[in-house]
Structure formats: structure tokens, C-alpha cells
Amino acid sequence: MTNTQSLLDALIQSIDSRTPAPGDYSMPIAGLGFYRREQPAAPVVCMVEPCIVLVVQGEKQLWVGGEGYPYDASRFLVTSLDIPANSQVLVASPEQPCLGLTFKLDLRMLAELIAQGDLPPTRERAMMKGVGIGSVTGGMLAGFARLVALLDEPEAISVLAPLVQREIHYRLLKSDQAARLRQICSVDGQGYRIAKAIDWLKLNFAAALRVEELAARVQMSAATFHHHFRQLTAMSPLQYQKWLRLNEARRLMLNEHRDVSSAAFKVGYESPSQFSREYSRLFGLAPKRDIALLRGRSDVSDPPGSD
Secondary structure, rough: OHHHHHHHHHHHHHHHHHOOOOEEEEEEOOOEEEEEEEOOEEEEEEOOEEEEEEEEEEEEEEEOOOEEEEEEEOOEEEEOOOOOEEEEEEEEEOOOOOOEEEEEHHHHHEEEEEEEEOOOOOOOOOOOOOOOEEEOOOOHHHHHHHHHHHOOHHHHHHHHHHHHHHHHHHHHHOOOOOOHHHHHOOOOOOOHHHHHHHHHHOOOOOOOHHHHHHHHHHOOOOHHHHHHHHHHHHOOHHHHHHHHHHHHHHHHHOOOOHHHHHHHHHOOOHHHHHHHHHHHHHHOOHHHHHHHHOOOOOOOOOOHHHH
16 A cells, blocks of 8 residues: 555545534634535535645535636645635545545745745746646645644644644645745735735625726736736636625525525615526526525535635
8 A cells, every 4th residue: 555545544534534424524723624525516606715625535626717627636626815616526425425624725824934935936927827736745645644633632733733734835835836826925926916805805895896996905007907816716806796795695695584685785786686686697596596495405505615
């Protein structure tokens, strides 16, 4: 048995033992989560935070802007921004469930490691998308295996987990996805400015959006801002805002029992009929019908960090 396979087997055993049923599970280590799926599933709407997602058994796929990103035990998913997407389970069964982990990235830690200057330079200068697929390495698996093993030694988590988390970030910056991460962490780069704009949008999605003003806020021309925003997120700024509004409205109706009109007004729509049309376009069903179905399901949603 190869060392890689033994590391995967250890991760499979640990994740399997801590996920008794299909779903998503937060772990006592900050930023770490496990997931389990027992059957293939059609794409579901989700927001993926800056993170790395490993599949240790089975196969999944993330859809962003009409492009699919399949990943399995040999390929990891990495996102450098908050990306609106659709997550799909490709290979899973009750006997061989799709198992994996999510690990939230610390962009400040990445920036610190880059600033130390002991990492090989990347040649790529062109703006890249905010999501990519990388090759899993033995060093990366070993780091995750050490992090997961700390769950069996809870008293050591506060001391040792930060060290292992730093190592994992270092491994990522030596992986084939290093350039994608560096473009977001470089404070004088366009990717960093787009990330700051996204932070503003997430806090102010209900306000009227003037793209020129948002571009000026992050010190970019409107044309350059629009181009790079679409390059990174596969959406225009207005489409991104609309996605945020519709998903927040869905949450308000589902969790706070708002009616359609009040949810629409709350997230910034002036016309409930326009809201219903755009909601149906995104989720495939009219708001009332969608919420009724969600309330009747046990697997209501696929949380952002799980895909």
C-alpha cells in the first residue's frame, strides 16, 4: 500500500466515523468541516468561501459560470473568493459514500507566508478565475491527516492546530494553484481589489449599486473593474448583487417565515413581481413553491463551506 493510499484510508476512517448520516458537520478545529453524501445529486445553489475542498472517497463537481470543475481523491478544489456556484455529487452510494473535508483559507496567513519570501516565484501574471482544480500531493494529505488526527487529542488542538494549519497553507502555496491564491493576497493587485469589492457587496447588497462608485472605492476604472470582476467570479457585479439578494430572500422566507413581498423589499427589490421572476430563474421554482418544498425536505441546503 502506498503512503498516499494509507493517508487517504486514515482520512476516510476518521471522516466516516464522525459523519453518521448524510450532511455537513463542523469540527472543533476552526475552519475545518466534514461532509457525507450517500447518493448522486443534481447541482444545488451554494456560495463557496475561500477554501480548499478534499474528496477522500467518491467524486463531486462544482459549476461556476457554466463551467464544471470535477474533483476526487486525486484532485482538490480551491476557491480564492466568495464564489456563487452550484455543487453536484457525481459518485456516491450508501455502501461507498462520498466523504470529504472543507478547510477555510486564512488569506492573512497566506499573505504572511508570501511576504516571507522563501517561496518560489510564479510566472503567471494574467488574471485567473477565482476557482480551480489542483493536484493532491502527499505533503498536502499528510498535513490534513495530522490536522484531523488532532480530533482524537482535543487538549492539543489549541497548541498544535495553528502549526498544522500554517503548514497546509504553505503546501498550497507550493502547489499548482499557488498563482491563483497569490493574486488575491497581493495588496497592489487587481484580485485583491476585487476581493475588497466583494466584501463591500456582501455587507451592502440591499443598497442600489452604482458600478462606477464601487470601482472608485477600490481604486479601479469602471471598465477594468467590470472586466476583472467577471474574470474572477464568472458574473458581472450586478449579477453578483442579484445572487446575494435572492439567496438572502430565500433564507428570510425559509428561516424567518417572511412572505414573498416582505422578503423582496427587505433585500432591496422595489417590485415583488420582478423579484419572483428572477427568483424562479435562479432556483427553478416560484418562491412559494420552492420554500414549501424546502420545508418538506430533510436536506434543506448545502452550506457554503461544504462544496
